[in-house]
Amino acid sequence: MQDPTNRNIVFAGTTEGLWRTVDSGATWQRTTGPEVIINDVFVDPTNSNRVMLATDRGGVLASNDGGNSFVQSNNGFSARQITSYLADASNPSSLYVGVVNDKALGGVFASTNGGLNWSQTSSGLNGHDVFSLAQGPDGALLAGTRHGIYRLQGATWSRVDNVTLNPPPAPPAKTGKKTAHAGASTAAHKSPEAVARKSTASQSVHSFEPAINAFARGGDTLYTATSSGLFESATSGQSWKEVPGFEPRSWNFVAARKSIVLAANLNSAVLSLDGGQQWTSIKLPETLDQLSAMAVDDAGGLWVGGRQGIFVSDDKGGSWHTVKDLFLRDVNSIFYDDVSQRVLIAAGSKNTIAFAVHLPDRKIQYWNTGWNLRLVRPMGDHLVGTTWFDGVVIQPRMVDSKEMARH
DSSP states (O other), rough: OOOOTOOEEEEEEETEEEESSSSSSOOOOOOTTTTTTTTEEEOOOOOTTTTEEEEEEOOEEEETTTOOOOOEETTTOOOOOOEEEOOSSOOOTTTEEEEOOOGGOOOEEEETTTSSSSSEEEEOOOOOOOEEEEOOSSSSSEETTEEEEEOOOOOOEEEOEEEEOOOOOOOOOOOSOHHHOOOOOOHHOOOHHHHHHHHOEEESSOOOOOOOOOOEETTTEEEEETHHHHHESTTTTTSEEETOOOOOOOOOOEEEEETTTEEEESSSEEEEESTTTTEEEOOOOOOOEEEEEHHHHHOOEEEEEEEEEEEEEESSSSSBOOOTTTTOOSSSEEEEETTTTEEEEEEESSOOOOEEEETTEEEEEEEEEOOOOOEEEEEEEEEEEESSSOOEEEEOOOOOOHHHHHH
16 A cells, blocks of 8 residues: 555554565565564555554454554444453453464453453463363463463463373283393393383373363362363363373364263264263264264253254263254254253354253253354353354343432
8 A cells, every 4th residue: 555645654564463664665674573464454544554464363453653653443343353252250241262373363361340341361372372261269360272271360371281191001011932032131221010000090281282172170179171182180270181091083072060971073972970980982873973062051061062952961971862843954053051950052153142051941042143253151140242254242131110219
């Protein structure tokens, strides 16, 4: 974009920031950081000091000094892709959301007034996408990224690398007679008993960087489903250990309630009824071709959903059935709201309906929100939702005349 009042000044928006020349291209200077991806540049013809950038991740950036410095100009506008949501356990009006595809401009955003205003809280996340959020029993916040678990320490996130892995499987025992040379070699090295002891010892890692797909909390224990295994923490996320009994596999989902823990990937699931001590495989609904969301309710009911709709098991995965009068497909999110004893559901990338199934009678309630919802969550006496590309939306509160008179 050429400055309409000075032809010697030209702005070039690139995938590595904004460049400006003031001498018709003889020299160029970058005036933003290299992380800014610019799709368009606008120079106000009535005030050439006013420069606006349409960016790939940060929305609109604006300058009032001819492009020397920029600030975000996104009030009333959002293109955030939010994948996770967390309400503070001790203060429900304090909210946190995780953002993907925004690099240094994304990460975690926090609100202290129920979602009306937000501020970025991403120092230390190194521009990583945030897939999941959790809060430990001690109130500490955890963020699951594409490159491991981060824990909020004051105003800065730090990666958790205090992780213990299961031992690798022991090699199969060799059979047959040993030669004198082989026997001497064995004697010169470690004994078979020492090798066996080593193979059963847990391994600590110095750098834990799998994709963290989901968190869940059951009692005082945290669980996380990752691309390299299922892990649990009894220290509010300060340290983690791999759940034993599984071969290494990628886990996409985990949900917990009291001592019941349900973990799954896209096509299979395992269940524990004793806080993760013992696990059994359960069969998912035959008509569900791929899992996309799940939850556990207070009565031990298991809820799973996907393209074919939502299914419930009241016998620990022995059988599955649909919910009467609940007709939906392409389930995005299932969340058990323990305060109101209901299951909240969002479904479809083009569906604007938020659903609630009240327990134990399983009566259906729904709201036409006007937004394409990715997930829906409770906040006090109303609901909050995240959209696919329009940020956070809030259900208006219905205030009676007496309350209005007090204000």
